[in-house]
Amino acid sequence: MLFAITDIETTGSHASGNSIIEIGVVLHDGEKVIKEFSSLVDPGVRLPPYIVALTGINDDMLEGAPPFHQVADELEEIFEGAVFVAHNVNFDFSFIKAEFAAIGRNWNASRLCTMRLARKAIPGLRSYGLGNLCTELNITNDQAHRALSDAYAAMRVFELSLEKLEETEVRKMIARASGEVYLPPNLNVHEYNGLPEACGVYYLLNEKGKPVYIGKANNIKKRVRQHFTTNADGKRMQAFMKEIHHVRIELTGTELIALLLEDAEIRKNWPTYNSAQKRKSPRVNIVKYTDQLGYDRLAMQISNRPMTAYRTFFSQHAARTWLGQLVSEFAIDPRLIGLNVFDMHAPLPAPSQHNELLDTATREIFKREPSFVIRGQGRHHDELSYVVVKNGLLQGFVYYPVAENAPEFDILSLKTIQPSETNMAIVSNINPQFKGYIDIAPLVNEDKVNP
Numbered sequence: 001m002l003f004a005i006t007d008i009e010t011t012g013s014h015a016s017g018n019s020i021i022e023i024g025v026v027l028h029d030g031e032k033v034i035k036e037f038s039s040l041v042d043p044g045v046r047l048p049p050y051i052v053a054l055t056g057i058n059d060d061m062l063e064g065a066p067p068f069h070q071v072a073d074e075l076e077e078i079f080e081g082a083v084f085v086a087h088n089v090n091f092d093f094s095f096i097k098a099e100f101a102a103i104g105r106n107w108n109a110s111r112l113c114t115m116r117l118a119r120k121a122i123p124g125l126r127s128y129g130l131g132n133l134c135t136e137l138n139i140t141n142d143q144a145h146r147a148l149s150d151a152y153a154a155m156r157v158f159e160l161s162l163e164k165l166e167e168t169e170v171r172k173m174i175a176r177a178s179g180e181v182y183l184p185p186n187l188n189v190h191e192y193n194g195l196p197e198a199c200g201v202y203y204l205l206n207e208k209g210k211p212v213y214i215g216k217a218n219n220i221k222k223r224v225r226q227h228f229t230t231n232a233d234g235k236r237m238q239a240f241m242k243e244i245h246h247v248r249i250e251l252t253g254t255e256l257i258a259l260l261l262e263d264a265e266i267r268k269n270w271p272t273y274n275s276a277q278k279r280k281s282p283r284v285n286i287v288k289y290t291d292q293l294g295y296d297r298l299a300m301q302i303s304n305r306p307m308t309a310y311r312t313f314f315s316q317h318a319a320r321t322w323l324g325q326l327v328s329e330f331a332i333d334p335r336l337i338g339l340n341v342f343d344m345h346a347p348l349p350a351p352s353q354h355n356e357l358l359d360t361a362t363r364e365i366f367k368r369e370p371s372f373v374i375r376g377q378g379r380h381h382d383e384l385s386y387v388v389v390k391n392g393l394l395q396g397f398v399y400y401p402v403a404e405n406a407p408e409f410d411i412l413s414l415k416t417i418q419p420s421e422t423n424m425a426i427v428s429n430i431n432p433q434f435k436g437y438i439d440i441a442p443l444v445n446e447d448k449v450n451p
Helices: 049-055 070-077 089-103 114-123 132-135 146-163 167-176 189-193 220-226 233-244 253-267 316-330 353-367 421-428
Strands: 004-010 020-028 031-038 082-086 109-115 202-203 212-219 246-252 283-290 298-305 311-313 372-377 383-390 393-401 437-442
Touching: 004 049, 004 070, 004 089, 004 146, 020 049, 020 070, 020 089, 031 070, 031 109, 031 146, 031 393, 070 082, 082 089, 082 146, 089 109, 089 114, 109 114, 109 167, 109 393, 114 146, 189 220, 212 233, 212 253, 220 298, 233 311, 246 383, 253 316, 253 383, 253 393, 253 421, 283 316, 283 372, 298 316, 298 353, 311 316, 316 383, 393 421
Parallel strands: 004 082, 082 109
Antiparallel strands: 004 020, 020 031, 202 212, 202 246, 283 298, 283 311, 372 383, 372 437, 383 393
């Protein structure tokens, strides 16, 4: 088996919008070097200063160097029939594939990552970057960040790893069908392989265990892999891949709970690579307080932060409409609930009379809002899930054993979820086609679940 151990230097950190400026390849047969290739490559643009500082390559050195299309035939001949090997292989692979594509050639190859190879062969190191491996393994690399020198350093990592691994393990890592080649370099393959093909929420975590992305899926393992096989050339994706060290999951049993939990967890953690739910839409909160004269009052407060509220709406119009119902149906004095009136000098009712009327009116309006339970499958075969909605407001969800056909929901037993425009829309448009959905039933013993 042939191995084309490759390193490149580039004008930037991602293949989309950047180019190769140097390439080095060491062709290895598993025992010894049989050929090497090295060339500067003219990218057709001036080099950024930080690339000059990093590599030592400058514009004068590139003057007269061949553009990629002039070295493509020789490279294609070297790569033919060989496994493409590099340290953080997807980076180098994405650039070379993009350069071939730019000249109308569809190049592909089986891949092997020396970073992942070293993780498996030499566990327990603090870092598996090429520089640290050279230090830990006493590998000489006199011209770090020059392509051929780095390729030879990667070759030594490759050789030392082969000494410690069975051939079957290496072949398994090479297999194109294996998901390992697509994984982020810092994510343990055993952690990925242990992901369930089930419904739930997944958390992609950085080195410190903080979520950088939170998502939901009906098949967690399949969805996580899709993150690493889509648009791998972009700058954002390259940065994303480097940050991921671990995956944590929470099974939900149903797609509905996965959607609700995903929304709640994104709003709680604000992961770097989530965007839609991170936009803080302002909420209109109806707050209740008692003034110095003893009147119970209602007022509107607009905030994009969660807060204790008597009632929450997602537009001022909806909030004013609700307050208007109190005025039109129950004769609540509009001045005491934050609404403007023409006659500001009319006498106010007595505080006790107003307070009793307001309490009766709000209780009556709350009772008109629907209260129900959405029943679904549990996280395993002997439990069911319940999403609880009272008086039109999402309360949360809970799991109970299958044997308890009509559980009494206590607010303390629920995993509570703050209402948001997103999760209220999800509940309002419950789709029977959601994975794990069973039915909707009335909420039993509503008085135990306080809104």
